[in-house]
Amino acid sequence: MPGGPFITFALNFCSGFVALLTSYYAYKSNRLVRSSILGAIGVGFMLLGVGLVVDAGTSLVSGKLLVEFPAERILTLLASFTYLAIQMVAYLVVAMGYAKAAYGKQVATVPVVLAGAAALGLYRFSLLSYFVAMILLAFIVFQGLLIRSGGKSRYSAMVLLGFGLILAAHAILLFSVLALWPGLFVVGTGVQFFGFLSLMAFVVRSEVVGSG
């Protein structure tokens, strides 16, 4: 796909920026409210933001330079591996925050066991990491649906939409890796960007509503 690496770079860079912004607001709110789930969201999104920015740089470099300098392939692979690992940990932290808030400390270890068991199979790490991230995101979306159905919040729809789109993006990304379909990988990155965009709309709205 012509321009694919640049599109992936731009989308991941913007998603990373939004993730870091969400992390900042979670941290800021947590200073006042002191909640374990907010702490988890702050740490999780900070990791995601760093990972996405690293991945954005990698996708840009891998576009052209690697053809000319094959030795740098190892660095790109390492960066990609790091991003996937960070992403898995980030969603794990957020899922644990949700689990702890909903079911208490003991059940919060379930996502850890789940991710740990899956991570044991390092064979085809990229496939595995997308799969684990999907399971963790499915759990987060499920908790979001429960919150929404309980009518606890007017603002949870945008958060739910954001996590839902990121979940859908991971399904597309997983399929694109399985099918070796680079075009679909860009589509998946785009869907993920719209997920983060929904989260940014929520952050901006919470600032505007709070100020009013």
Added chain:
Amino acid sequence: MAQGERQRSVLRINLDILNAVREEGDAKPTHILYKANLSHERLVKYLDDLLTKGLIEVKQDGENRTYRITPKGVGFLIEIRKAETFIQGFGLAI
């Protein structure tokens, strides 16, 4: 967790007091008492705390004592409202 919940409930009470004081302009203790749904003893404790933090100020006119929110208190109220809206998105409440 228990400590977190205690802190949240203190925050909620402080919010109710600040909202009552802001709505009224110069708020009498009885009005705040009614709006924040507190006993007199607890109200005095919370008002002292808010005065110490500079979030409200007291005006003494003879025997009448009224409370007014300070600019710092208004800023605090705005920050708390933003945080409240943010955490509602994740299904939490203050």
